[in-house]
Amino acid sequence: MIGRITGTLIEKNPPTICVDVNGIGYEIDVPMSTLYDLPEVGGQVSLHTHLSIREDAHVLFGFAKAAERIAFRTLIKVSGIGPKTALGILSGLSVDDLASAIQNQDIALLTRAPGIGKKTAERMILELRDKFHVGVVSTTAPNTDRSDILNALLALGYNTTEANKAVKKIPADVSISEGIRQALQILSGRQ
Incomplete structure (x- = not known):
C-alpha cells in the first residue's frame, strides 16, 4: 500500500497530477480541494494517498489532508459509490460540509455532487450517519x-x-x- 507521496509536482491535468519521486513519476487523481492547495509546477508536495486496485488498473488517489483520505475511504464503502464518484463528492464538498449534509439528511446538497442521485444520497445518509460528524475527522483540532x-x-x-x-x-x-x-x-x- 502506498500511504504517502512526497516529491516534486511536475504536471497538473485536473483531476490528475504527476509527482516525481526520485525519478519515478506517479500519476495521482486528486479532488479539486487538494488541487487548489497545490503549489505551482516544480514545487514540493506531500499527499496522503489511497491505492485502488482493479482488474484493469491500479489508480492512486491523493489528498492534502488526512481527513479527506479518511472520508474518501469511508465513502467508497457505500454501495454504489466508487473511487471516481467519491473523488467527485470531495471535489464539491469539504469533509465538514459532507458530514453536516449527512447528519442533517440534506439530500438536495448531496445530489449536487456528480454521480449522486436521490437513492444514492439516501443510502449515504443511512450508511454513514454514525460515521460522519462535523469536526470529527478534521485534522485542525487543537489536540x-x-x-x-x-x-x-x-x-x-x-x-x-x-x-x-x-x-x-x-x-x-x-x-x-x-x-x-x-x-x-x-x-x-x-x-
Whole structure:
C-alpha cells in the first residue's frame, strides 16, 4: 500500500497530477480541494494517498489532508459509490460540509455532487450517519494527537459515539500509539 507521496509536482491535468519521486513519476487523481492547495509546477508536495486496485488498473488517489483520505475511504464503502464518484463528492464538498449534509439528511446538497442521485444520497445518509460528524475527522483540532487517535478508531470500524467515549477516557498527554492501545483496551472492556 502506498500511504504517502512526497516529491516534486511536475504536471497538473485536473483531476490528475504527476509527482516525481526520485525519478519515478506517479500519476495521482486528486479532488479539486487538494488541487487548489497545490503549489505551482516544480514545487514540493506531500499527499496522503489511497491505492485502488482493479482488474484493469491500479489508480492512486491523493489528498492534502488526512481527513479527506479518511472520508474518501469511508465513502467508497457505500454501495454504489466508487473511487471516481467519491473523488467527485470531495471535489464539491469539504469533509465538514459532507458530514453536516449527512447528519442533517440534506439530500438536495448531496445530489449536487456528480454521480449522486436521490437513492444514492439516501443510502449515504443511512450508511454513514454514525460515521460522519462535523469536526470529527478534521485534522485542525487543537489536540491533533487526540484527533489522530479518534481517526484511527474510526478507520478500524468503531462508530463515532463509542470512539469519542474511549478517547475521553485516556490521559491527555499520551502518545498516539499508546493512546490507540489504551482506547482499544477500553473498547474491548479490559479497562
